[in-house]
Structure formats: structure tokens, C-alpha cells
Amino acid sequence: MTNTIGAAAPTTVEREVRPFGFRDKLGYMFGDFGNDFTFILQSTFFMLFYTNVVGIHPGHVGTLLLVARIFDAFTDVAMGIIVDRFPNAKAGFKFKRWVKWIAIPVAIASALMYMSFVADFDSYAAKVVWMTATYFLWGSFCYSAINIPYGSMASVISANPDDRSHLSAWRSTGGNLANIVISSLLPLIVYVTNAAGVSVISGERMMWAAVVCSILAVFCYAGLYFLVEERVIENQDVPKQSVGLGKMLATVLSNRALLALIVAALVLLLAFMYVGGMLGYLFLEYFHDGRLQSPASFVALVPSLILIVLSPWLAKKFGKAEVGITVTFAAGVIFLVAYFLKIESAAVWISFYAVAMFCVNVFNFLIWAFITDVIDYQEVRTGHRDDGTVYAVYSWARKLGQALAGFLIGASLAWVGFDSEVASQGLAQPQSAVDGVYFLANVIPGVGLIVVSLALLFLYPLKKKTVDQNVAILASRRDATVV
Template sequence: MASTDHTLSIREKLGYSLGDLAANLIFQTLVTYLAFFYTDVYRLPASTAATIIFVVGMLGAFLFTPLIGILADRTATRWGRFRPWILFTAIPFGVLSLLAFTTPDLGERGKVAYALVTYALLVLVYAANNLPYSALSGVLTGSMSQRNSLSAYRFVAVMIAQFIIQVLLMPLVLILGDGDRVQGFERVMTVFAVVGTVFFLITFATTRERIVPTKAQSGGVLQDLSDLVANRPWQVMLALTILVFANLALKGGTYIYYFQYYMSEAALAGFLQDTGFNGMIDALNAALTGMGLAGFQWPEDPATSAFSLFNGSGIICMILGIGVSRRLADRFGKRDVFGGALFASTLFLLAFYAFPPTAVPMVFGAFMLHGFCYGITIPLLWAMIADVADYSELKNGRRATAIVFSAMLCGLKIGLSIGGALVAGILAHYGYVADADQQSAAVVDGIRMTVSVYSAIPFLVAVALLFTYEIDKRMEARIERELGERRRAAGTPA
């Protein structure tokens, strides 16, 4: 019988984290480039692309995710409840990832139907894979300290995937496609599909479910939903998830405009030159062409080039933040560390409004500090959601891990939708003109407000909400102790 304080091996932590790297190679591509792919590569009308993305996104949030959560909690196999979902979706996930980014010539209506069907199936399989994967973190061990460690491993993998997509994807598309974006996307996604499938299989093979609900804990769907509604920490975490991901979409969707229309092009060009970045790209190109490969086609205009470097530096600092997250959480508790780090990251966001257009080093410095502080919170969010599942089991005598995680994934998708819609709505409110060489002073000020003050609001509300979240360090220890005693008394794995 496994013990409550089971220590996960490095092998199991690495194996589990590879699943998130695999999923995020696709998820980050969808979030960052799907609209661009549909409009500029597959040549769908922008309004059609927007409709497909919105409709399928809502299906994912309100139909696919809850459905998978209900089914996963009721799965019973010799491999456990959640691992079989990872196993049996590994190959379909890879195949659909490739199909969603291929461009068959099917005529105008056929292309729309193809995009709609392949994206819908990909979102369905993504939910069937990623929700059980997320819930799996709550049943690998009953030790909250080990969950903190597991989340740190997991989200380093997420940041690696994010770096690959946000910094390197377009250069890879141009290199592998020899300048042809259609072939480039297909070849890159083929690599992602193969690598992702292998990584999912490794996750399945290297993990083991140890928290197994007793038969007495089984119940109906209405009972699961009733437990959620009465679970105050779950309510707080749902609101927190929506707010955090609304912030991510809002600021993430506006930074490019901040570089394009507010930052000084001359100052950006000078920064890239003075820091040696241009020289590094030139040296890399010389090495690649010397090996007979196509050049590393990095964006040449200063705003786009600096923006890519900006993203990359932020991601590196987030990884550093993730690295110290576990130690802080073990010492002070997840709630207090999450709230403190989120508040500190918000202060660096607010600083963006004060920077003049020529203050490129200060902009990069503030973003890197923001990334470090925010990185501390990244693994804690999902570890706290696993704690909520434990809290529910302690209060109700029943465990429904997947339905708890499914509600949070719904919150994630709602937050991303709200934040993404706010970007377009705020720009329209201030009078943004697409493709204009320059924007009005009102638009520029609106962009500065969005990346600073407006983006800070969701984080500040989230910090305030944490004062009503009762699972502090003392409560964490009580939950872990009492659930362990209860499971041992029942003769089930702890």
C-alpha cells in the first residue's frame, strides 16, 4: 500500500512533464498562430476564421471539457482512471495536430468545412488527453510537497514548449519549408506530432496512480456538481483561473502593438545591435549556410525582432521563477506564495505605462522581473487545484478529481476568450486603424494602458480573492494528514 508521503522519483516527474511539453507544442501553436495560419496560410476569410475559432472554443469549454471530466472520473481499468486516456489519445492527437495544419485544396466551402471539422476534432481529442493528464497530477501522490515539486517539473516543460513556439516557430517554418510557409507548417507539425506521440507514451509508461477512491465514494453526476457548488475553495480557484488567463490573453495580445506603435524603432534597432543580438543571428546564419542549410530567417524589422527577443527573455525568467516555486511553497504555503508573487508581478506590469518610447532596456528589465515573479505562480495554480480535490474529498467523503480539473480548464478557456476579445474591443474603442503606419495619440495611450493598468486589474482582483481562500499552509497539512489516516483505515492506497 502506497503511503501518503510517497516520494516521486525524478524519472516519474520527468516522464509526467513530457506530457505537458507534448501538449503545449500544439496548444501554444493554436493560441499563438491558428488565426494567422487560417488567414495567411490557408487563405480563409478573417471573419470565417474568427467564427471557427470562437465556435469550436466554446464547444471545448462548455461541452467537450465537462463531458470528459465526467467520463474520466468514472473510468475504471487496470491502469487506473486517467492514464488510459493518455495512452489511447496519443496517436489521434498527433494525427489531428498534423491534419489541422495541412492545406488541402478543396474549394471555398470545402476548405471551411475541413478547417471546422479538423479543429473541432483536435479540440475534442485535446480535452480527452489534457484533462485526464492534469487530473493525473492529483492522484500520483497524496503528498502536497511532492505535488509542488511535480508541478515545477511540469511547468518547466511548458515553458520550453512556449519558448519553441513563441520564439522559434516561424523561423523553423521558414527553414523547413525553404521559405514556403505552407510546406513549412506541415513539416514542423509533422515533427511535433511524432515527438508529441512518443512523449505521451512515455508519460503513460512512467507514471502510476496511487490515490484510488473506494467504491463507497462513487456517485452520480448531480452529486459531483453539488459538491462543486458547495466547495468555497473551488469557487475561488475558478474565479482565479478566469482572471489569470484573461490577463495572459490581454497583455499577450497587446505587447506586439506596444512594440509596433509605441516603442522607438531607432531605439529598438540600437538595442539589438548593442546587445550583440544581430551579430549572434549573423553568426548562426553563417554556420547554417556553411552546412548547406537554409538561413535562419529571423524577422528583420526591429519591432518584430525585438518582440521575439522580448518573449524569449521573459520565458527564460519564468523558468527561473518556476525553479524556486517549490521551496517557497513548502516553507510558506502555496496560497501565500501565490498571492505575494502575483502582486509583485503586477507592480512590474504597472511600470510599463511610465516608460518612455526609448527606454528599451527598462522595458526588457521590467518584463524579465515580471516573468520571474509570475513564473513562481505558474506551478502553484495547478497544485492548488489538486489541493481543492483533496479538500472536497475531506469534506464530502468522495473524490472527483477530473470534474474539479475540468471546471478549471473551462475557466482557462473562458479567461482566454475574455482576454482575447478585450484586446480587439479596447483597440476599437480607442480608434485603432489596421495596417496604419502610425496610430493616433489616443490609440497609443490606449495600448500603454492595456499592457499596464488594464492588464493589472485581473491580477489585483485575483490577489484580493486569495484572502477568502482558506487552504493555507496549516490547512494543507491537516488535509494531507486526515486523508492519509482515512485511506489507511479504509485499506485503500493513500
């Protein structure tokens, strides 16, 4: 007789290793630190580099970002399936092994995207080919091959939802630390003033900054590999059931919580990455000093480091979804107010931006705990966790949001009259384009964040009470004993 709550034998168990603790949090933080030394670098400087240094039309760059992310619908999900099904002879290394194998290739691929000599190519087509090939190599192959296992890993480091909230907070802290380095320090290095007195981005400085970021990424991945333990593993006493790929994908895609989170994440990344990508244009064209991006990023990111303590407490007290609904709505309103005030002082706009980004970061510090709740929900529903596949589908949605942001930046810049040829020559843009940049940097993220809040409120089913119930069900299955 099995002592359980109306459930089959547990498909997962916990390894008897050292207890979850600070070492795991620190290691998991290093993982996103490493990821974002290439990811945030790309979202912040990739389009600027290719429009303002190489001279590529912004619409062409945006189209690349969109097409690549559609392609990632296949590579991300394929990677998730490989992670779930690739034989694993050593318990506790299902996800860590991929970090070991891919850390150096993803770093090299990232650096290749910012080679300054590409600007000297005589052929416009050759410039586009280099941009396209290196971007696909980094984003669609190498980054997917390390990010899918890394993100999936959180669900097996601990089965405790409070531990997972801490992991999410520490992961976001790692991302923020990389963001502080890239968004606050790099603008002071890569932006220079040319002979005409116009603030421009230096191609050579950008190249060497990218190389340094790649080296730092490898060291961070090493920290992840050596510090983290995978505790939740497959139960070897339960015979494995062969589930066809079609059936597995069908159950994943019928997961209501995953679909709702995909909607919220897609729009969130669209808004978040859009404002991040527009920031350089805003300070270069509207406030006439690209170096202002450094203090703006600093005041928007540094205060959020307190969220490593605050966000898990908020999640435990009020629930992750409930907190997310509140803060994303508030951030959206702040951006819209900033637009309607037509702020001319850089310091005042930066103040609005800092408050809005603090709200967004409250949600970002919890977002990775959302996906572990969804993976638990998948196991409750089907008896299979499908960690890698669930995370891959979710990751692709996030990357699609990033791509749509890149595509919209390129398309909307062209719509307001931004001229990449003028920018590559170090000349000022027409006033209509400058006003358009201010509109885009405020209204698009403002509306997007309000949509995220509404999606979480009306579509996402895993509010606090439901999450607690799912955790109790899975705990009862794992603790069940046969007598």
C-alpha cells in the same frame, strides 16, 4: 473499532509500487511539454495566422475562441465524468490509458489548424469553416480528451503535498520548455521581411513548424506514459456508492475552494494569454520587428527554469496561496508602470516584461498543486475525490479565460483600428492602431493580474494552515486499521 479521526473508511488507498521519485517528476514534465506543443502554439500563433495569413477579421477569430470555450463547458465536464466513471480493470491506469489513446489524434488535429493552403481559398466562408472545424476538433474534443486525464493524474501520483508541489513545478517546467521552443525559436523561423521591408508571418513556414511541434508532442506523451506511476487508487474493500451525476456535480460546484480558484484561474489565463497573444502584434506594429518576440520570450522564460527548485521551497515555507497573492500583484504593477512610462526602446520594454513574467511564472509553477489541494478538500468534505470532474470544471475555467483573451484580442484590436486586410497585404497600420496595441499589451494584463491577487486573498480558503489540516485528515483515514 476503527482507529481514525471521526471519519468513514478511506475511499482511496496507495498501491505498493516503487517510491515517488525523479522518474515521476520527469514523466509528468513531459506531459505538459507535449500539451503545450499544441496549446502554446495555438495561443501564440493561431490568431496571427488567421488574421495575417488567411485574412480573417480579428473579431471573427475572437468570436470563435469564445463560442468554442462555452461549448467546452459541456465537453470538458463530460470528459471528467467519463474519466471518473469509465470502468478501469487495471489498477494504476485510470488516467494513463487516455494518454495512450489520444496522443496521436490531438497532434494531428493541431497540425490541421495551420495548413497554409487555406489562404488560397476563394471563399471567405470556406476559410471560416476550415478554421472553425479544425479548432473545434483540436480544442473541444482531442485536447480535452487528453488534458483532463493528464491534469487529474497529479492527485494520484502521490498523496504527499510536497511531492505535489514538485510535480506542479516540473509540469510548469515542461510547459516553459515548450514555450521557449515555440515563443523563442519559432519567431525566427516563421517571420520574414517582405519586398516592401515589412515584417510579416509566412504561412508555409508556419504550417511546417506546426507539423514538427505535433510530432514532438507525441514523443513527449510517450515519455509521460512510460515514466509515471499512479499510486493513489480506489479502495476495493469499500463498496462503491452510486452517486447520481446531478448530486456529484452539485457537490463539486459547492466547493468554495474550487469556485475561488476558478475565478483566479479564469482571470489569470485571460491576462497571461492576452499578453501572449498581443506579443506578436506589439513587436510587429509598435517595435516594427516581429523577430524581437524571440529574445523577449527567451528572457521571460529561461530564468524561470530555476523555479523547478525555488517554487516548491516557497510553497513549503510560506504556502502556495500566500506566494500566489504576492507575485501576481507585483506582476500587475510592473505592466501598469510599463504603460505609463510609454517605453519606446524594445530592450527596455523587454526588461519590464521579463521581470513581470518571472513573477507570473512563480504562480504558474505552483498552480497545478492548487488543484490537488482542492481535490483533497473535496474528499474531506464529501468522502469522494471526483478527481476528473473537479479538474474538468477547473480546466474549463482556464480554457474560458484563454477564450476570453482571444475574444478580447480580436475585439480590442478592432476597437483600436487594426486592419487585417492591411496586415495580410504586408502594409503598415495607422499610428492610432499602433498606439492602441501598446495600450492593450500592458494595461489589460496589468489589471488582470492584480484582480487575480485579490481573488486569492479574499476568496480562496485553502491557505497553508488549512491545507496541512486536510492532508492530516486524509492521511489518518488511509492509515486507519480495524482491530
